[in-house]
Amino acid sequence: MPAVSLNTDVALGVAIPSRNARGRIARLGPVLDSILASHAYPPPIEKLLAEALTLTALLGSLLKEAQGQLTLQAQTEGGIVDLMVCDYLGGELRGYVRHDPERLAEAPAEPSLKELFGKGYLAITFDQPVSEERYQGIVPLEGKNLGEAAQSYFAQSEQIPSLVRLAAEKREPGWSAGGLLLQHLPEGEEGRERLHTRLDHPDWPHIAILGGSVKAEELTNPELPLDDLIWRLFHEEDEVRTLPAVKLRRGCRCDPAYVRSVIARFPEEEREAMVGEDGFIRVDCAFCSSSFAIEPKELSS
Numbered sequence: 001m002p003a004v005s006l007n008t009d010v011a012l013g014v015a016i017p018s019r020n021a022r023g024r025i026a027r028l029g030p031v032l033d034s035i036l037a038s039h040a041y042p043p044p045i046e047k048l049l050a051e052a053l054t055l056t057a058l059l060g061s062l063l064k065e066a067q068g069q070l071t072l073q074a075q076t077e078g079g080i081v082d083l084m085v086c087d088y089l090g091g092e093l094r095g096y097v098r099h100d101p102e103r104l105a106e107a108p109a110e111p112s113l114k115e116l117f118g119k120g121y122l123a124i125t126f127d128q129p130v131s132e133e134r135y136q137g138i139v140p141l142e143g144k145n146l147g148e149a150a151q152s153y154f155a156q157s158e159q160i161p162s163l164v165r166l167a168a169e170k171r172e173p174g175w176s177a178g179g180l181l182l183q184h185l186p187e188g189e190e191g192r193e194r195l196h197t198r199l200d201h202p203d204w205p206h207i208a209i210l211g212g213s214v215k216a217e218e219l220t221n222p223e224l225p226l227d228d229l230i231w232r233l234f235h236e237e238d239e240v241r242t243l244p245a246v247k248l249r250r251g252c253r254c255d256p257a258y259v260r261s262v263i264a265r266f267p268e269e270e271r272e273a274m275v276g277e278d279g280f281i282r283v284d285c286a287f288c289s290s291s292f293a294i295e296p297k298e299l300s301s
């Protein structure tokens, strides 16, 4: 089996058993360029989506089921961005952002979360179809960046001491983003119920300091393999383990037959109003910008 490159477009699981800590580290490069190429976003929106996709990869790769899906959706009020959606399924990522270009042009070059989202919330949905586990957490989009907002999600909604770091940078030849998620999970063997978490456990501050020392440049540097970076951060620990790496790819699940079935459910008069000058109903996929042309007569049965 060919080894997965640990430099880019990959998520790697990490465990530090003696400290009851584990997490994920991820770096995205060409996969970001390929997702961003479907859109023509200005740099601040590209950076936001790059960070959001990195967070999606970190959280998605926590799912145990191969068919598990993770969705991030930002709901906003009065922000420059009015919708942002990213999802993860089996290593495949996709995402888009709807924003107001005129307001963005008036904002500072590096807009804050508040400027971008106004009064915003991030809904994080974990969906595992095999075990029928589905849960959603909602976190206010507050703090310096998405990483901080995600970190408070774990602290508040899940009561798990966590560290989240995200960084994204446009380098040559394209975007590079990286993220680190570490969690303190005492007695956290797979499948065991968590009875109690001490928020002040001395192991955790130690791991949070080491993990928190990671630099944005280290997260985004595609020359630095992720296992080397983990070693750099935690080499003084008794034991550091990595889990099998997950290759990250761009993937869209839009499907012409599904699009047609959705349009077919509209009343006939509404469908007629959708027909363009060329005689087709055109539907674009917001994620990948694929355009589907549907002939109205294939719908009337």
Ligand SMILES: [Zn+2]
Pocket (backbone or CB within 6 Å): 252, 253, 254, 285, 286, 287, 288, 289, 290
């Ligand atoms: Zn699509």
